[in-house]
Amino acid sequence: AQRVTQPEKLLSVFKGAPVELKCNYSYSGSPELFWYVQYSRQRLQLLLRHISRESIKGFTADLNKGETSFHLKKPFAQEEDSAMYYCALSLMPKTSYDKVIFGPGTSLSVIP
Amino acid sequence: DGGITQSPKYLFRKEGQNVTLSCEQNLNHDAMYWYRQDPGQGLRLIYYSQIVNDFQKGDIAEGYSVSREKKESFPLTVTSAQKNPTAFYLCASRAAGGFGGELFFGEGSRLTVL
Numbered sequence: 071a072q073r074v075t076q077p078e079k080l081l082s083v084f085k086g087a088p089v090e091l092k093c094n095y096s097y098s099g100s101p102e103l104f105w106y107v108q109y110s111r112q113r114l115q116l117l118l119r120h121i122s123r124e125s126i127k128g129f130t131a132d133l134n135k136g137e138t139s140f141h142l143k144k145p146f147a148q149e150e151d152s153a154m155y156y157c158a159l160s161l162m163p164k165t166s167y168d169k170v171i172f173g174p175g176t177s178l179s180v181i182p
Numbered sequence: 183d184g185g186i187t188q189s190p191k192y193l194f195r196k197e198g199q200n201v202t203l204s205c206e207q208n209l210n211h212d213a214m215y216w217y218r219q220d221p222g223q224g225l226r227l228i229y230y231s232q233i234v235n236d237f238q239k240g241d242i243a244e245g246y247s248v249s250r251e252k253k254e255s256f257p258l259t260v261t262s263a264q265k266n267p268t269a270f271y272l273c274a275s276r277a278a279g280g281f282g283g284e285l286f287f288g289e290g291s292r293l294t295v296l
Contacts, residue, residue: 076224079222104284104285106285113287113288113289113290114225114272114274114285114287115287116284116285119284156224156225158285160283168212168213168230168232168276169227169230169238169240170215170227170230170274170276170285171227171241172217172224172225172226172227173224174222174223174224175224175225
């Protein structure tokens with residue numbers, strides 16, 4: 071069965087320190103992976119997607135098919151990065167139905 | 183102002199009652215989704231729909247029902263059969279058929295069963 075795991079429920083780092091939020095997935099097809107972020111009192115929104123290979127707000131994520139991982143990284147954490155982060159897997163390319171599943175989320179707290 | 187609108191934001195229900203949550207989008211998106219958000223469990227997929235008059239069960243569909251009579255609307259009914267309905271419910275949509283399409287979310291509806 072398809073699944074997304076995020077091993078850390080809570081992650082605290084100091085401002086300026088590197089941060090890595092882990093995401094692993096299980097899926098036999100070609101994955102389409104995303105990171106979504108939810109800031110306090112805001113809607114859930116897209117942070118980045120693996121096919122774009124872009125850097126958003128200093129965050130990057132590389133798809134590692136061998137390790138089935140899509141970890142989110144930022145070299146220098148900022149206070150405004152404090153939020154809830156969700157890794158998501160879309161099954162759209164493989165199946166006829168447009169299913170998107172999420173991991174349990176990691177709450178990132180950046181300490182001033 | 184384009185986007186997804188969920189209503190009501192807060193809803194209280196007595197045990198044994200059905201309740202319907204509204205989700206409307208004006209983004210002309212084909213695909214729509216309902217998720218349940220619980221602390222520590224993230225977003226769990228309830229139902230999703232790719233086109234009008236078609237929808238699929240997600241991972242936790244028991245006790246819920248949906249309809250998709252119009253492209254812009256995807257209401258969710260929480261029935262009395264749902265054993266633990268108190269939760270935060272999120273609706274989302276995206277354009278179908280594209281690789282890497284972004285999900286757009288509503289602000290959510292918080293349901294409390296008294």
